[in-house]
Amino acid sequence: MNRREILRYAALATGAAVSAPLASAFLTSCESDAAVATPEVVAAEPYSPTFFNQEQYDYITKFADTIIPRTDTPGASDVGVPETIDRMVGAVYSEEAQEETKAGLNKLMAKMDADNAASQGFKGLDEGAMLIYLQDQDLHYKNPETDWETLGEEEMTLRDTYFALKQATIAYYFGSEEVATNQLAYLPIPGEYIPCGDLEELTGGVAWAI
DSSP: OOHHHHHHHHHHHHTSOOOHHHHHHHHHTTTSOOSOOOOSSOOSSOOOOSSSOHHHHHHHHHHHHHHSOOSSSOOTGGGTHHHHHHHHHHHTSOHHHHHHHHHHHHHHHHHHHHHTGGGTSGGGSOHHHHHHHHHHHHHHHTOTTOOHHHHOHHHHHHHHHHHHHHHHHHHHHHTSHHHHHHTSSOOOTTOOOOTTOOHHHHHTTOOOOO
């Protein structure tokens, strides 16, 4: 599965077009020397975010781990998804996209906390309640009967930020070396991990497992 296919999968999984900043950053990182590659595994020492503040980063982590929890396969945090989101937004996004991302995230965090005020905010929910809440948000934002433009810019920003964060979680998870080499199509040792290879060349046209 090359990076364009991963983006297509992220769009399919969320039912929304991939955001332009994510698509650009995800594909650009495949061709640049920027030190923003997804970590193979989470480092032993706690990661200190360099773009988002700690509170924003904690919300991203909770969100990502709810979307892709640890089961018999690694979860989002296990393969460094939150770290990669922080690095990519800070190193690859345009200044305008960075500002929009932070502003949108702050609005989404405020909404998530307001919706769950009885539990002292989103982070106060247990894992099961977090999952139920995000499933409800999925249904809300995917509602085909909703005319989003009539609801105003605020609601559209919340919807776009929600899907952008979910797509980034999916894209960086499946783009990580750990998942690509151990969970998807098998590359025999000493086969090389090639995140941007052509499907015909790598597998003879056989689709990668999902």
